[in-house]
Each structure stands twice: as structure tokens, then as C-alpha cells.
Amino acid sequence: MATLLLTTIGGAVGGPVGAALGAIAGRAIDGTVFRPATRQGPRLNELAVQTSSYGTQVPRLFGTIRVAGTVIWSTDLIETATTDEGGKGRPDTTRYSYSASFAVLLSARRIAGVRRIWADGKLLRGEAGDLKTPTLFRLHTGDADQPPDPLIASAQGSSRTPAHRGMAYAVFEQFELADYANRIPSLTFEVEADAATVDPAAIAAAISGGLVTAEAALMPAFEGFSAHGGSQRAAIETLGEASGAWFAPQGDRLAMRSGRGDARIVRDAGIGSPAPAPRRLRTIAPADRAPRSVTVGHYDAARDYQAGLQRATRPGAGVREVHLELPAVLGAGAAKGVATAMLARLDAGRQRRRVAPGWEAMGIAPGDRVTIAGEGGEWRVAGWSLENMAVALDLAPIALPRATAAAAPGEVAGARDVVHGPTRVIAAELPATDDALWTSPRLTVLAAGALAGWRGATILTSADGIGWSVAAATRAPAMLGVTTVPPGPASSLIEDRRSTIIVELAHGAMRLGMADAAALAAGANLALVGEELIQFASAVQTGERQWRLSGLWRGRRGTEWAIEAHAAGEGFALLDPAATVTIALPQAAIGGVVHVGAKGIGDPVVVRLPPIMVRGASVRPPSPVHLRQELLSDGCVRIGWRRRSRAGWAWSDGIDAPLGEEIEGYRIAITPAGAGGAMRTSATPGALLTAEEAAGDWAVRVAQFGTHAVSLESAIERATG
Known part of the structure; x- marks a missing residue:
């Protein structure tokens, strides 16, 4: 009679699933017909590289795992030109920025959401x-009724845009590429497919459509898993190797079994002729037949899924190594436990038993658990044969699962995860803080965030507060805040040692x-x-965000006119050149107002400032x-009087300041008591x-003419007494 050894044949050419399939098919066909394909299991690096090739396999994701995905749609690069006005004698500069819109397919199974995303x-x-x-x-997320993406539909046409129902994908619209060398970066996603850990048996059931079942939950539970590879069988066999499960036929399905459980008792009557000749067969392969080491590759959530x-x-003889590529998220200890348990099972598998229990074993199938009468331990049936009208069972020992081993995940320099937060911005028309002679009015803009993770924003300007245009991009975050205790009156000629400023950053x-x-x-x-504009010598922190400033130099850069106009709650900004942005305005803007706003990635709408009056403070002497x-x-x-200049604030020669204007000239307003007054000019x-003008009470107000604007006035009155 033919020997039914398809279980052994299947195990040799197709792994444990092939063995179980061989046991099912062996009841009807010969083993030479049933030849499974060569196994192509999943690999770890397949999740790390973003692809866009047509026909690329899309994984089914379980639990929470980091995956690269596949770009399934993209626009061409979108170019935006921004022109910066040059100063006197300098050409305008045009800057180009690029963006793109694209979609990335993540999972061939519905997901719950996406947490973190990495780009390059x-x-x-x-x-x-x-x-x-x-x-x-x-x-x-891959819902069964999800509609097509509106952006893709508008670009491709509704009739040509699939909804990708049952598949999860992400869409990025107007993704700015400046930080990524003007190309679409390699993206990886922390995908939450299931809210809890996932059981290997449940994963196998989902992959196979319910054709593979399990008696109970398998260990270890995975934090995440990616089911991909050359075939469904390859992924299921990987799950079996990691959990120590074997496969047994169960009707027209396969059952995954692991560890000890309900077992049938069989007697070992011995193999061979009737007594006294029968012998019990036990074989133990040499120690070097078992691997010397087992390594398990995995993803570690503690290391950002690296x-x-x-x-x-x-210890002992042998040089063979076994490596398991396990596309699962496991802690270092759990992965070490998988490797330790695999090594123990392979070492225990060197022992084999062959028993002849008699015709009562006709109902025992490959994969069943048995115990041998009079002996301890449990065995699984690795093979079943009928030869010379006698039933024989080939048995392999069932190794007990091992506990999680101790292991360290290692160090990782994880990406800093801080919330960007809303934008805070301060803008004013100020004189240049260096020796530059601006030829057109300019606004000085400083921006930062309400949270430490703020990175930048776009500065917008508007003539009417309705239509906005891009003016500049912020630089480094500025030191911004408000004053809770403003400075008091003082002189700009000496250090103010009486006033202090309390600032809340x-x-x-x-x-x-x-x-x-x-x-x-x-x-x-300089702040x-x-x-x-005030300089301070001392800054003492008095609270988490509160600072006390003292040793003040007041009215810097000709702003002594603002010394008396302070109130609590006004803005504070440290004028660090690395954080300061200046926006050039047309000459005609003097006398009008400009609206300034900012828009960062943490701002749902434009952050608007009150209208700013352009008085020419940036270009006047x-x-x-x-x-x-x-x-x-x-x-x-x-x-x-003494003139001052927009240049030469360092006063390097200690004699006179440079003129800083094309010509020198002054406007003089004389106001005698009881008269309308007189206006004259002077070049000195x-x-x-x-004597008539000076006979009574009088006042004189003097302003210096500048190339682009007139200075504020300084006044003197008749000295009495």
C-alpha cells in the first residue's frame, strides 16, 4: 500500500504550512504533484524605503508600526517666485520656492489613524x-465607503480617480520642499492600524481570510506587524516560527497549535516483527545539527521603530546560524525571548520518536498532540504512515515556551518632537540698527512662537487689511514678550539707574x-x-517667563521722543540681527498705514497686527x-544746536557725526507770544x-531736513529768571 508521507515532503520543500497542506492533500493525491512555490518571506528593509514603482506590493498593517508607503499620485513641482526689492544701487532679487501635492499608499487594510510622520x-x-x-x-483610513480624494479628483477627473476603498492612504497638498532640496522627501509613517497589541494567530486568520485558525492566543503579542512578502503562506509561516506554532489540518482549514494541551495517549508497541523482536525507535541527532545561534531582526518602538x-x-558544538526576519514591532526583551525560544525548540527537535500504536491510531492526524503511555512529556505528530499493514507515527517533542529574556534596546537619537504653536509677531518702523542708510522706508519685523517648538512663519503685508501678499520669511525665533512693569521717565543722556522693566516672555x-x-x-x-529702543545691562529671571531688566540706556537711535509714552502691556522684542527681518516699502508709503500679519504652520488664520502708521522713522535723521x-x-x-546722523552712531572720531544726508538743512519755527510765528530755513x-522776536516770550522748534524725510522737532524756550 502507498506510504502517506506528504507531511514530510511538504515540510521539506514548503516549510510548516507546506507540511500541513501536504497532510490534507495526501489523502487524495500523490506528493509528487503537490509542490509549493519557493518561500519568499518578508524582509525588514522593505518598510524603510519609500517607493513609487507600479505593481509594488502594499502591506497589510496590524497594531502600530512605522512604514514608508508607496507614492501613488503626484503633481509636478509648483514654482513660486518672490521678488525682494534691492536698495539704492542694488538690483532686485527674485527667489524661487517649490511645492508639490502627492498621495502615499500605506496599508491594504483599514487603519485607525496616523501618529508621527518623518521626512528624510x-x-x-x-x-x-x-x-x-x-x-x-x-x-x-480605508473605509469601505470612503470617497475619492477631492484634490486628486480635481486633477485627474472624477471618473478616473479611484476611491481606494479598503486601502489607507495619505494626501499632502502644497507640501513646501525648501527643506528637502526641492524634491519629495522619503516619508515614513507611524501607522496605528489597531488600538492594542495583536495576536499572531489573529494576524494569520486575517491574512488567510479565516482559513487558518488557532486554538488560543499565541505568544508573544506584537505591538505591530506588517504582512507582506512573496505570498500569504510566507507571512503566516513567519508568524509560526516566531510564536513556536505548528500547523495541523482541521477539515478544509489549517489550525495553528502551540505548547502543550489536550493530548491522546498512545502506546509504543515497538517497530518490527512480533515479540520478542519489536524495538522502540528513538533518535537524537548530533549537537552540531542544531544551530549554534539564532538571531531575530525586528522593529523596536523604543528606538523610533528602527x-x-x-x-x-x-554552548557546545556546531557553527550553523539561523536568522529570522520578523517584520514585527517588539521590545528588545521580547525579541530576545523569541530568539531564545526558537533556539530551544530547534535544539529539542534533534530528538525524534517513532511509535507503532496499532490500529487505534487511525484517527490521529499530523499535528495532533500525543503522550506515550508510561512516559512523561508531550509530543506532536510530525508524520503518519501506513506500511506493512501497520500504523506508525513520527513524533517530535513539544518544547515549553520561554519567558521574555532580558535585553537592552540600545541608544537612539530620536527626532525632537515639540509642538510648533501659534505665532507671536511684533512690527514697527525703526531706524537702522547698524550704519546702513536706507533709501526707502522699512518695517522691522520680529516673530516667535508661544511654544518652544516654533520654527518659522511667513510675513504678509496688506494695504487694506483684506488682500495679503507675501513679504518675507522669518529668520530665527526672536525673544518676544510684553511688559508688566514699564520703565519710568528718564534722560537719554545718562544711564537710567532708577527704572526697571519687568518683562514676561x-x-x-x-x-x-x-x-x-x-x-x-x-x-x-538692544530691545x-x-x-x-532701550539697552539693558542686567537681566534677572524672577519667574518661569518673567525677567527684571535694569541698568538702562534710554532713547537709543534717536527714539528719546518715546521715553514718556510707556504703559503696561506694551510689546517687548530683543533686536537680535539673526532674528530681525526688514521689509522695504515704497517712498509713497510715508504718511499712510501698512497692515502686517504672519502665518505659521501652527496658525489656523493669519495673525494680524493693528495698522502701522509709516512716519518715515526708518529714513529720517x-x-x-x-x-x-x-x-x-x-x-x-x-x-x-548739534546735528545728529543716521550713520556714525559709534562716534569713532569723538568730534562730529557724519551728515548722512545729501545736503544739510534745517527748518526753524519761531513762535513769539501772541503772534502767529515765523518759519525759516538754515543751511547751518x-x-x-x-530783538523784536526776542522781546517777549518765545519758543523755537528745529527739525533737520533729510534726503527722504524730515526729523522730529527739538524745542527751546526763552530762559527766564
Whole structure:
């Protein structure tokens, strides 16, 4: 009679699933007909590289796992040109930026959501769902009734756009590519397919459509798993190897079994002729037939899902190594436990038994558990044969599962995950903080975030507050806040040691520093407080976000006019050149208003500032100083003053400041008591009041003409007493 050994044949050419399939098919056909395909199991690196090839396999994802996905649709690069106006004698500069819209297929199974996203290894989307790069993001989770994506449908046409029902994919719209060399970066996604850990048996059942079942949950439970590879059988066999399960026929299905359980008792009557000749067959292969070590490759959530490798070794003879590519998310200890258990099973598998239980064993199938009468331990039936009218069973020992082993995941430099947060912005028309001579009015803009994760924003301007245009991009985050205690009145000629400023910064990670006299003279710690430029020598932190500033130099860069106009709650900004952005305005903007706004990736709408009056403060010379009067013998009064300049604030020669304008000229307003007053001009820093003009009470106001604007006035009145 034919020997029914398809179980053994299937195991040799097709692994444990092939063995079980052979047991099913062996009841009807010969083993030479049933030849499974060569096994192509899943590999770890297949999840790490984003692809866009047609026909690429899409994995079924379980639990929570990091996956690269496949680009299934993309637009061409979208080019945006921005022109920066050049200064006097300099050409305009046109900058080009690029963006793209595209879709990435993630899973051939419905998912619950996406957590973090990485682009070229840098964090693109944080745990809180905040995006680090400007883009619109939509996720289609793979519902059975999900509609086509509206962006793809508008580009391709509704009739040509599939809905990809049952498949999860992500769509990025207007993804800015400046941070990624103007190309679509390699994206990886932390996909949450299931809310809890997943059982290998449940994964096998889902992959096979219910054709593979299990008696109970298998160990270890995976935090995540990607079912991909050359075939469904390859993925299921990988699950069996990792969990120590074997496969047994169960009607027209396969059952996954593991560990000890209900077993039938069989007697070992011996193999061979009747007594006294029968013998019991037990074989133990040499130790070097078992592997010396087993390594398990896996994904480690503690290392941002990077691939890890855990190894188990045994002492003794042998050089063979076994490696299992397990596309599952496991902790280092759990992966080490898988390797240790595999090594123990392979070592125990060197022992084999062949028993002849008699005709009562006709109902025992390959994969069943049995115990041998009079002996301890449980065995699984690895083969069943009928030869010479006798039933024989080939048995393999059932190894007990091992507990999780101790192992360390290793160190990883994970991507910093901080929320971007809303934008805070301060803008004002200020004089240049260096020796630049601007030829058109400019706004100085500083921006930061309410949270430490803020990275940048786009600065917008508008003439009417309705239509916005892109003016610039922010630079480094500025030190911004508000004053809770403003400075008091003071002189701009000496250090203000009486006033202190209490500032509340935007978030606790911001820091202010100290500066000595030499550093202050070089321009350190220059800050905008309200509309006055102030330098401070001392900054002492008094709370998480609160700082006390003292040792003040007031009215810097000709802003002494704003010393008296302070109130609690006004803006504070440290004018760090690395964080300062200037926006050039047309000359005609002087006398009008400009609307300024900012839009960062953490801002649902444009952050708008109150309208800013453009008075020419950025291009006008500072007002004259040191006004003095001299009474002459004929009753006339000579008025004199010192000019100041937009350039030469360092006063390097200690004699006079450079003019900084095309010509020197002054406007002089004389107001005698009870009269309408007079207006005159002068090309030199002085004026003469006639005896008639100086006879009563009088006041003189002087302003310097600039190339682009007139300075604020300085005044002097008749000295009495």
C-alpha cells in the first residue's frame, strides 16, 4: 500500500504550512504533484524605503508600526517666485520656492489613524498632530465607503480617480520642499492600524481570510506587524516560527497549535516483527545539527521603530546560524525571548520518536498532540504512515515556551518632537540698527512662537487689511514678550539707574543675558519696548517667563521722543540681527498705514497686527540736540544746536557725526507770544532771533531736513529768571 508521507515532503520543500497542506492533500493525491512555490518571506528593509514603482506590493498593517508607503499620485513641482526689492544701487532679487501635492499608499487594510510622520528622517508631524513643514494633510483610513480624494479628483477627473476603498492612504497638498532640496522627501509613517497589541494567530486568520485558525492566543503579542512578502503562506509561516506554532489540518482549514494541551495517549508497541523482536525507535541527532545561534531582526518602538537585532546562543558544538526576519514591532526583551525560544525548540527537535500504536491510531492526524503511555512529556505528530499493514507515527517533542529574556534596546537619537504653536509677531518702523542708510522706508519685523517648538512663519503685508501678499520669511525665533512693569521717565543722556522693566516672555525656554559697558557700547542687548529702543545691562529671571531688566540706556537711535509714552502691556522684542527681518516699502508709503500679519504652520488664520502708521522713522535723521541760546548786546538771541546722523552712531572720531544726508538743512519755527510765528530755513546749525522776536516770550522748534524725510522737532524756550 502507498506510504502517506506528504507531511514530510511538504515540510521539506514548503516549510510548516507546506507540511500541513501536504497532510490534507495526501489523502487524495500523490506528493509528487503537490509542490509549493519557493518561500519568499518578508524582509525588514522593505518598510524603510519609500517607493513609487507600479505593481509594488502594499502591506497589510496590524497594531502600530512605522512604514514608508508607496507614492501613488503626484503633481509636478509648483514654482513660486518672490521678488525682494534691492536698495539704492542694488538690483532686485527674485527667489524661487517649490511645492508639490502627492498621495502615499500605506496599508491594504483599514487603519485607525496616523501618529508621527518623518521626512528624510526629520520629524514632519508630531505626536500631537502638529506639522513641522507648511502643508495640508488628509488621511483616508480605508473605509469601505470612503470617497475619492477631492484634490486628486480635481486633477485627474472624477471618473478616473479611484476611491481606494479598503486601502489607507495619505494626501499632502502644497507640501513646501525648501527643506528637502526641492524634491519629495522619503516619508515614513507611524501607522496605528489597531488600538492594542495583536495576536499572531489573529494576524494569520486575517491574512488567510479565516482559513487558518488557532486554538488560543499565541505568544508573544506584537505591538505591530506588517504582512507582506512573496505570498500569504510566507507571512503566516513567519508568524509560526516566531510564536513556536505548528500547523495541523482541521477539515478544509489549517489550525495553528502551540505548547502543550489536550493530548491522546498512545502506546509504543515497538517497530518490527512480533515479540520478542519489536524495538522502540528513538533518535537524537548530533549537537552540531542544531544551530549554534539564532538571531531575530525586528522593529523596536523604543528606538523610533528602527530595525534591531537580538541573538541567542548555546554552548557546545556546531557553527550553523539561523536568522529570522520578523517584520514585527517588539521590545528588545521580547525579541530576545523569541530568539531564545526558537533556539530551544530547534535544539529539542534533534530528538525524534517513532511509535507503532496499532490500529487505534487511525484517527490521529499530523499535528495532533500525543503522550506515550508510561512516559512523561508531550509530543506532536510530525508524520503518519501506513506500511506493512501497520500504523506508525513520527513524533517530535513539544518544547515549553520561554519567558521574555532580558535585553537592552540600545541608544537612539530620536527626532525632537515639540509642538510648533501659534505665532507671536511684533512690527514697527525703526531706524537702522547698524550704519546702513536706507533709501526707502522699512518695517522691522520680529516673530516667535508661544511654544518652544516654533520654527518659522511667513510675513504678509496688506494695504487694506483684506488682500495679503507675501513679504518675507522669518529668520530665527526672536525673544518676544510684553511688559508688566514699564520703565519710568528718564534722560537719554545718562544711564537710567532708577527704572526697571519687568518683562514676561512668550515661553519659558526664552533667555535674556547680561552685558557690560563695553558690550553695550558695541550695541548689545538692544530691545524695542513700546516704541522706544532701550539697552539693558542686567537681566534677572524672577519667574518661569518673567525677567527684571535694569541698568538702562534710554532713547537709543534717536527714539528719546518715546521715553514718556510707556504703559503696561506694551510689546517687548530683543533686536537680535539673526532674528530681525526688514521689509522695504515704497517712498509713497510715508504718511499712510501698512497692515502686517504672519502665518505659521501652527496658525489656523493669519495673525494680524493693528495698522502701522509709516512716519518715515526708518529714513529720517534724528532730531537735533543740545539746543542753546545766547543773548546778544543788541537784544538779539542766537540759537545753536548739534546735528545728529543716521550713520556714525559709534562716534569713532569723538568730534562730529557724519551728515548722512545729501545736503544739510534745517527748518526753524519761531513762535513769539501772541503772534502767529515765523518759519525759516538754515543751511547751518544756528538761527538768529531779532530783538523784536526776542522781546517777549518765545519758543523755537528745529527739525533737520533729510534726503527722504524730515526729523522730529527739538524745542527751546526763552530762559527766564
